[in-house]
Amino acid sequence: MLSKRMEKAINDQIKWEYYSAYLYLSLAAYFQNLGLPGFANWMEVQVQEELFHGTKMFRYVLEKGGKVQLQGIEAPLHAWKSPLDAFEYSLKHEYQVTKRINDLVDLAQKEKDHASAIFLQWFVTEQVEEEANFGDTVSKLKLVGDGGGLFMLDRELAARVYVPPAATAA
Numbered sequence: 758m759l760s761k762r763m764e765k766a767i768n769d770q771i772k773w774e775y776y777s778a779y780l781y782l783s784l785a786a787y788f789q790n791l792g793l794p795g796f797a798n799w800m801e802v803q804v805q806e807e808l809f810h811g812t813k814m815f816r817y818v819l820e821k822g823g824k825v826q827l828q829g830i831e832a833p834l835h836a837w838k839s840p841l842d843a844f845e846y847s848l849k850h851e852y853q854v855t856k857r858i859n860d861l862v863d864l865a866q867k868e869k870d871h872a873s874a875i876f877l878q879w880f881v882t883e884q885v886e887e888e889a890n891f892g893d894t895v896s897k898l899k900l901v902g903d904g905g906g907l908f909m910l911d912r913e914l915a916a917r918v919y920v921p922p923a924a925t926a927a
């Protein structure tokens with residue numbers, strides 16, 4: 758059984774994960790229009806990750822016999838000042854997601870909901886990776902500036918492929 762409070766909190770987070778997918782899809786379009794298809798590819802892979810996160814939570818609520826109530830998703834931004842601005846915006850978004858996941862863990866602990874606490878550990882670890890991924894590209898963008906280095910970085914980001922997490926982790 759999920760408490761009503763936990764059920765509501767995970768439902769809220771499902772929306773946030775799908776909003777993240779929507780935000781990164783908007784960023785993929787932004788980068789494609791800028792002529793940076795590698796950056797666009799990187800964002801499209803991130804969209805897949807976010808859909809996976811949202812669906813993982815969706816399945817958990819159902820598995821616990823809870824009720825899923827999908828919420829409306831706000832429109833994300835569609836323009837940024839520069840690739841660096843876009844990645845800094847994304848990194849800030851991931852910091853917010855990390856805070857939300859930590860709050861969920863706090864709630865699980867407060868309610869002595871061990872199953873949810875263990876379930877959420879996967880997301881705690883995932884957020885370490887997410888912040889590192891976005892932070893890494895922010896650092897590289899600061900190094901290359903607007904010059905030709907951007908095209909080299911674009912080629913690097915073109916190589917990212919979506920790897921679905923192993924069944925045991927899912």
Ligand SMILES: [Fe+2]
Pocket residue numbers: 774777806807810854
């Ligand atoms: Fe996520």
Ligand SMILES: [Fe+2]
Pocket residue numbers: 806883886887
């Ligand atoms: Fe990830």
